[in-house]
Amino acid sequence: MELTLLTLLSLACLANGQGVGSFSQEVHLPLPMQSCTSSGCATQTTSVVLDSNWRWLHANNDYTNCYTGNTWNQQLCPNAQTCTANCALEGIDQGQWASTYGISVSGNSLRLNFVTPNSNGKNVGSRVYLMVSDTRYYMFQLKNREFAVTIDSSRLVCGLNGALYFVEMEADGGMASFPTNRAGAKYGTGYCDAQCPHDMKFISGQANSEGWVPSSSDPNSGSGRYGACCMEMDIWEASSISQAYTPHPCTVNRYTRCDGVQCGDNGGDRYRGVCDKDGCDFATYRQNQRNFYGPGGTVNSNQPVTVITQFLTTTGTDAGDLSEIRRIYIQNGQTIRNSPVNLPGITAYDSITNAFCTATKNLYGDTQDFTAKGGLKAMGDSLQRGHVLALSLWDDHYANMHWLDSNYPTNGNPATPGVARGTCPITGGKPADVEAQSPNAYVVFSNIRVGTIGSTYAGLDY
Template identity: 55%
Template sequence: MFGFLLSLFALQFALEIGTQTSESHPSITWELNGARQSGQIVIDSNWRWLHDSGTTNCYDGNTWSSDLCPDPEKCSQNCYLEGADYSGTYGISASGSQLTLGFVTKGSYSTNIGSRVYLLKDENTYQMFKLKNKEFTFTVDVSNLPCGLNGALYFVAMPSDGGKAKYPLAKPGAKYGMGYCDAQCPHDMKFINGEANVLDWKPQSNDENAGTGRYGTCCTEMDIWEANSQATAYTVHACSKNARCEGTECGDDSASQRYNGICDKDGCDFNSWRWGNKTFFGPGLTVDSSKPVTVVTQFIGDPLTEIRRIWVQGGKVIQNSFTNVSGITSVDSITNTFCDESKVATGDTNDFKAKGGMSGFSKALDTEVVLVLSLWDDHTANMLWLDSTYPSNSTAIGATRGPCATSSGDPKNVESASANASVKFSDIKFGAFDSTY
């Protein structure tokens, strides 16, 4: 009886849905086992207007309203999550199989920076994928993405309904982009499990739109694609469990606990430039980033033993580059051996192995995952870990990841000079090996 009363209390004060902007999801087509699918795109709840029953902001800039959100319960009681104007506010458009994400969009009431969206099966449910022994393919155009930007496509183990069934406070659910988590255990999520993350909230000093709260939200992540026109990587991140975190479990850098948390934040990555081939990916190179390219990723085995990359451009199939670094066997895919050798060669902590390696990641993939597409700049490390040298003064093996200058990537400069940047994703396909390209 006591639990029943608690449930009624939670439902009574669940985050409400606003009515000032109707939620109309952009439509997109994709293919599953050769059959055309009709999907929808939804923007993450973190980007949405959060207000009271009128037009007063519950969250303004990078701070919570002390009146409307003095604690998580009052925040859920007082606040409404609004629908989205996808093109006018967020610079997001879809046509046929193509999705375009704009970088800086000047709307009627605010300027929006970047976005993160998910593929929906229907208006209330994320499309779920089981990756093992399957192939995922898409076409991408990063020609309009300079240094410091990341047009990303990846999978995370977030709930199919955005947490709505398990957490009554998460009433808006997947329809309004709730439930995000990833292997970085982000503390910047305004709502975790439907509960406002207002406790210990600290505005971020160099980002006028973001802050961090007491809790993080952790889950397994497979970065299929992180890229701009100068560099690209795909990365495996294993987590020992998927959960809201607090304290040591979050693995926070600020507490010097990066490798004590439940997720492998570094991951095991394959970046052609980093591993010795500086002529493979980029404008005018073997894979020409000035033109659209089709990217194929194969998840081999169950249990998973290998993740393989194939490229298609100009009607030609291009095999992935091979590693050419001292201490790493010449390979062109991600395996346990590659991950172990690359960590030894670079001197990096092998947290991937500590979290179970490929076996642990394979077990995590027994859970279905959600497709995420995003465009962002980096207020923490200026994206140097993707396209430049990181740490910026390092001469160690693997420190250089791309040709961008170590002075590049400052969000203030990127947002000013590259406001019109964009990324285009299209022709998403999922099926058996060698069936999608």
Template identity: 55%
Template sequence: MLASLLPLSNSLGTASNQAETHPKLTWTQYTGKGAGQTVNGEIVLDSNWRWTHKDGTNCYDGNTWSSSLCPDPTTCSNNCNLDGADYPGTYGITTSGNQLKLGFVTHGSYSTNIGSRVYLLRDSKNYQMFKLKNKEFTFTVDDSKLPCGLNGAVYFVAMDEDGGTAKHSINKAGAQYGTGYCDAQCPHDMKFINGEANVLDWKPQSNDENSGNGRWGARCTEMDIWEANSRATAYTPHICTKTGLYRCEGTECGDSDTNRYGGVCDKDGCDFNSYRMGDKSFFGQGKTVDSSKPVTVVTQFITDNNQDSGKLTEIRRKYVQGGKVIDNSKVNIAGITAGNPITDTFCDEAKKAFGDNNDFEKKGGLSALGTQLEAGFVLVLSLWDDHSVNMLWLDSTYPTNASPGALGVERGDCAITSGVPADVESQSADASVTFSDIKFGPIDSTY
């Protein structure tokens, strides 16, 4: 018999069929070189993965909403509750000390789960906020069990610290239940945005039995620290012209190919992928940075005056592996200066060399990113496959119809036939990524 629901009404609430116990995850806050203090954090599963129901009756089943419980956004939110998560049993998520492991396919008692997305919490009801400007963020990752088509991602987004409860009274679940997600792609698959159900114009995705798209998108500025598998990696800033989570619809979301650059967010971003930038021997199995072994990744946010108050001018990358510090690869593409950080000049030159739309510059570039970073961003860690373009934008040749030899289209050595979710899910169900030893502090303090 199902346990009774918590006594909440007229809001997106929480249910108690499964206790919500956040896995513990420690990380280290530095004030200077060698001066680190352990922080006892927790992680929480995104609300989109959770069972959503009323007294045991599904509000959302497969990739469709209940027509009786969810005839409109407000009624649906008032009817429905987010339940707790069995992190290891249902979602393949485990922690130990400072280590987090995300499994890909998990066969639970009631369903099969694909991938996951979690956030770092400061306490049980608030996300940990990171102010990145003039700081560095460091972690260790093991990508050895991630084949073509998968993405073990570490990134920051401009979510609300409490998951949106203060701004939106209809949302009572908050950060404790992983609400409030947004990113620069303006995702339409979020079931609840600002606490309201995204049921309007909902269309199940034809190639994903668990997902669909509603009228609204949840957009915000995003800093991709690490998008990677064992074959390729990239780090990418994305700018949005509005701050925080903004619920978009129509042209503001930039959904169509003809309006991709007319929305409020820079969906392309300014990416640094070593393979794409001309060094095919830098990252991968047995390469300079060997993805068959754990590697420590250091990302630095440099300002013009080396102070928190300064203007963001560079994003630098270093790796530590086998006791050696390895600087990021240098660009080896005609028309792009042979440097290795992300700067506005690098972004401008890369966009021109590759024939890409420079929406990054139009949205304000690094200066605009730095301004938004001052508010603090939430840390996201995820493992996912790509039902849109099979992750080819990360690890293969993309677009696949580009002219042979065109600059910027080679992003990794995976075949253009790779990454089909049905294939990856059946052939690499046991794939996983392990993140550990998260560190945060002043420049050059954490490695």
């Protein structure tokens, strides 16, 4: 009887869709950025919002959890439609940012702590997005532009990834496209990326509870039937050991809920999905430049570094196609050019071009999925439509981050080009170990700038 009444009640208010809680007032942390031209830089009033997946999800006007640990409440969520109507995302007040999630800002600097003990146990990692208002994400249009940010990865050990990247999310978090989503960008909804993640609790305004399988290693996560796909441009994926920047094109040109083969889930369907999950990575250690980045390296990961990424076009104008993604570093007042590829039989490329991607993938024996999914032109078209900035800190329950900082595949010969990604041991990086041994790890992102080519770093005081 209880379940029947609950279901009837849910169907009666179905038009309300995914709700918003009323127990905490939503507060966004101010994080100003700058927009630059050749005439100088102007400060923009921007802020950050926490991703919806980290939030308390509970019954409408009730403290009962819709989701606990890594499982759904079957009374509130007997099916996706009912779950969507029954459940609300709660706001985050000023005090919860640091005490519950380990996130803080100081001026133009954002710090993400790894493990934060709190009244509910602990929070592990986080993901936030840059906002232009309380209800809309800041949309970056990066083709024929450059992006600059200063990053401190010095406290990130093997198995951790302090990531800054862009994804083709919708500016309002999907409210207009999916009317059952009443929370929107204000509550951090609408995430997608090129991995087509299945761990999102809500996709396209609907609960992703159907077919949900709790993770065997992550007490807070699981996997639903659907995935959330879109183009992704990784500006910085790094620990203090290794780093990479990587474009991931897709054959879809907007936020897309995937199902089955189109998700390209790991296994035989990986390259049949709509997105290039491998991407075309420029990872200096993988390209046999072993001393370029790391503790005491040319780019010294013991200290903050400013990272500039330029998105150059065929014509040098907004109308041209994306033809090159170039990287510049500034540290201790010195401008450092990106290291060239140091691999047998390969041109000494020092930036991402279509030719670089084809040549390195041929040498590594990788599938040419980057080209198949449209290469740099598709990536540039996506960047012109607009991307949302995501900043995160995470550990890896799938591959222990070995694809970034160790040998991958772990049974590969490290002397084979493309296998060695960093100095971390193949026995390391397990999330349980990293969380227990390095809970105080953190990453800091600061001084975010975007502008015309050459405008974001000239004259800065480093």
